[in-house]
Amino acid sequence: MAINKVAVIGAGVMGAGIAAQVANAGVPVVLLDIVPAGAENRNAVAEGAVAKMLKTEPAPFMSKAAAKLVTTGNIEDHLELLRDCDWIVEVVVEKLDVKQALYKKIDAHRKPEAIVSSNTSTIPLEKLVEGMPQNFAEKFVITHFFNPPRYMRLLELVTSANNSADTIKSITDFCDYKLGKGVVVCKDRPGFIANRLGVYWLQSAVVLAFEHKLDVEEADALIGKPLGIPKTGVFGLLDLIGLDLMPHINASMASALPSLDAFHGMNKPLPLVERMIKDGYTGRKGKGGFYRLNRDKGKLKETIDLATGDFRAQRKAKVEAIDEAGKDLKKLLTHDSAHGRYAWDVVRKTLTYAAALVGDAADDIFSIDEAMRLGYAWKWGPFELLDKIGPDWFVARLAEEGGLVPPILQAAKGKTFYRIDDGKRQALTLSGDYVTLERPEGVLLLADIKLTQKPVLKNASASVWDIGDGVLCFEFTSMMNSLDADIVMLLNQTVQLVQKSYKALVVYNEGANFTVGANLGLALFAANVAAWGEIEQLVGLGQFAYKGLKYAPFPVVSAPSGMALGGGCEILLHSDAIQAHAESYIGLVEVGVGLIPGWGGCKELLARWQANPKMPKGPMPAVAQVFEYISTARVAKSAAEARDMLILREGDGITMNRNRLLFDAKAKALKLVANYQPPQSPVYRLPGPSGKLALKMAVDGFAKIGKATRHDIVVSDALANILTGGDTEYFNELSEDKILELERQNFMKLVRNPDSLARIEHMLETGKPLRN
């Protein structure tokens, strides 16, 4: 059964966020909540939630259009709206009686095929359906989202024996394809997988930090980057979650878990934390948490001292164990220091607990690893960590210290948890055998291709892979995927190769970001040594290579995920089609570093807007629109927003699930192969100096109200030069090469300007734009 309409009941942060993500998928959604006592507007709760989300950063909605797909209402007047919903999600308070009372109402209004789910994080499914009719139980599952629902990729799914295969497939497919989630099937156990392990890990790390007498900073440095855990570490993460939530979560875990569970041993009272909560130090949402900004001392960053309970100036953790161990985890865990002993204690407890979850919370190790990667943003799941440490060494030390060795660790004797066999990834099972990890249909990953193949072409900054069916994939491999001369050169070579022996090209990679743009470090260095010839040559080479992509006699599809900025955006603009991950952040941001798009970005965005039938006619509207985007370094905060900016065109696609992006891009490329014709080169009619004057007046206006800086005016002037066609008039027709020449000239002018160089340097050193 296809899910075409959804209802979410409960418009708190989670419920509203889930509704927003459903809307982001283009699916209409009903959002209901209670009628507040004495309210004039009976829909105030749900309406307020939507209104609030429109102002929240990071935004729950991917576009304004998505927000319009949400119908708000209340559970007294609008239960009729459930009638045509295919999936109804309950996201109300964690009280069994409240939930069950609601289920009765839902059951009375749902259509028989509708799936019902709860977003509970603590109540077992078994309990939830107790006393409910069988046909309700058949359609009932738990869908456990993580906060914020748009951005956290984990979805824990708990099903029951009552569910039909079709029900499970419907909800799984919807969450996977439409909501873009990594669906991890969990058993009906308290806390499922991610929070069961995550809460134990957090609690252990905090308790042990007190016991080992570590600083907050030291603990976060240890239980952070070295283990592939986000740099917020433990205490930083608790500040984010909210300290006040922890006692509730711990209490509910304690009551739900069997008495022999190791969690109880770690669930110790922490007087300091209790006092902090009482004093309002509940984390970032409160007065601060373990870390705070002391505004009385000029925004001094402070940290709480775990021994004294007083705040003191934050200090950079000095942890020799980390410096000496480098990437050698075993060395870190055996370091003869309080730090080394603490790290071992936390890791030992966490990984042993994870091992004990196999067969309890999950059937297999992969689900546990996947849950921690997607739910807690660990770079490596616990079993991947064990492989890094060495399972035999870990088990030997565990046994030596008299710890219990869970069955999966015993099964790992002389083995690793994962292995590659005949190009396939395999995972260890409780029996000691391996099972092959099959990707779902429609998932294609370079990571998998790399297990069996060598790149077709390769240099220091990029590789080209054969992804089958005559399609090549161009992958950036440079530091942070930044664009440089090597990439440009390999693009040229790739165009030659595809032309000769293949059908189509996909530009795609699996980095955190598609690319944040040109390698600014190299550019700045070249500018500092006045290597103007080299810089101009690189500008020209990039223009040539991108034009080569555009007019190549085969289709080129770019598939971004994460940031695609500057030169990365320009690649998209020169592709025949874009298949974007929904979480793509795209824009021409060059002005932030005092430059302008020089690899054809101006000309392509201009062409898109000039060709837009909705644009008013005349010399200025398209120019003014593109000027606004580029001069303010506007970044689309989703693929949907990029569509509004005409970076994505009609026919370009959006993939919600990151893992499905390459497959979709390849399919799109293959679809374009038949009867492929390269695009016609556009002709430009631009307003010339009079248009430039109009843009200048606008910028001057911004400068007067303090919104444009001194150097903004200089950069905007160069941009206006390009977009208005230089010394031309509206009745002249300009070729795209003419615009490219203007881009080159103005880029070279700006790159020699010390104020631009100061912007580049500031961006490189602080990651933030300099407003000079």
Add this chain to the structure above:
Amino acid sequence: MPAYKAPLRDMRYVLYDVMGGDDLTSLPGYEDFTRDTLDAVLEEAAKICEQVLQPLNRSGDEEGCAYENGVVRTPKGFKQAYDTFRDGGWTSIACDPAFGGQGVPAALNTLVEEMICSANLSFGMYPGLSHGAYVALHGYGSDELKQAYLPKLVDGTWSGTMCLTEPHCGTDLGLMRTKAVPQEDGSYKITGTKTFISAGEHDLTENIVHLVLAKIPGGPKGIKGVSLFLVPKFLPDAEGRPGPRNGVRCGSIEHKMGIKASATCVMNFDDAQGWLIGQPHKGMQAMFAMMNAERLAVGVQGLGLAESAYQGAVTYAKERLQGRSLSGVKNPDKPADPLIVHPDIRRMLLTQRAYIEGGRALAIWAAKALDTAKKHPDPAERSKAEDFIAIVTPVIKAFLTDTGYEATNLGVQVFGGHGYIRDHGMEQFIRDGRIAQIYEGANGIQALDLVGRKMPAHAGRYLRTVFHPISDYIEANKSNADLADLIGPLGKAFGRLQQATLHVARVGMARPDEAGAAASDYLRLFGLTTLAYLWARMAEVSLPQADDPFHKAKVLTARFYMERLLPQTGALLSTILAGGKTMMAFEEAAF
């Protein structure tokens, strides 16, 4: 002993005509340093250097310092000369007026230093080291320490030292063993041995103020646990006069190749009382404040000795009659032609001259930047000047002492056998100058500083302060027909420097050994190209006045430099691009 005449016209030329020294008065605090004032100082400096210091250079070298039972005696006449020097106010010229100094611009002081080095480098070591101590104390000392010691250091009644090196550690100061134990009264007890301490003990001043690097027990390991202390030879009494003797003694002095009249001491600290300068464990910061100034000064030592060697060689080449010119007799009335008719003699003389005058322009360019960095009201200008100083400091230190060594060596060569014997004093310049390539960071360390630290800093921002002026100059003058024979070679050399820079930055990032292998050649390429730019500018200044022989000589020297010295850049680039693979492939056992 060759006579020394301070090259005042050349100095003024560089200061005013090339580097625009008249605008120093626009800097706040420098209003009084008009051309008249600067000229007067230069002339007075020339007098004392020519008449008081230079006559002691040979005798000081012959006699050397004497050590007996912890006491060091400087050569005959040094004490008297020092008194004259001090009474003339020369110890104080570059010091802060708040402590009795005269606060002259660095651009002027650099020229004075050059004269002192030309006249008598050994002598110059004593006030030179004092000035180093002054800089560190002035920059980082507490008010109390500054009030107690700076006036005496400034007026020259006391002198100073810098105690860094220990028997087992010179370049790598992290290995230091000297320790400083905190006392209840806030002072420290310092114990350890320091070697190679210039002016560590002598009879010129009533007290000696040692600045000593030492480790406070329990501090961070290595270089991050080094602190700087002030340890006086005599502890000042209540009136601030030298009181009881402190626990610091000279154990011996070194017998060395050159600067023999400068006492190079082993200093033993035995529970000596000292006071912390700056923050605990931040000693290197204060040390580097001093070190950067010292490195520029050491570069000027190379320059000063080269000048003396050149003057001696020119006099000799004109006087010495020997053989006949290859192109026919030039001196028919005499039994032989003077040496100077020979192309090879001219090659040597012009090589000296081109390095000296180019090097002087570079030194004054940097010195003016020091003035800008210190006095300019616009913070952007100050920070640009600091960037420039950061990048040219290692170049000046190493390139000017390397070319200084070459020039003193050529000085001996022009003299032939008479240069090799001691009587003429030409070999002394080589011996005296040789240390300048070694101390204050050996030249190889300077090259590493340039390539490993200064070049990559802020993605090459320091480089900008040299590369952009050169690039802009080439662009502005590329169609200037008068300068065509200079701009062409300059452009070529600059292109090589750019190429080498991009290359070294790229390979060095991936393989640090490659940057290390290229470093010394790169520094020389950098120095040669920078001098080419300065020579082009000097030629540009002098061309319109070329009927004046002084200016005509500048233009010709500029051409000589471009034609005969700058082509080294081609070989250097090839060497750099060849990389360090072969060197590093050599098995250690095969050496």
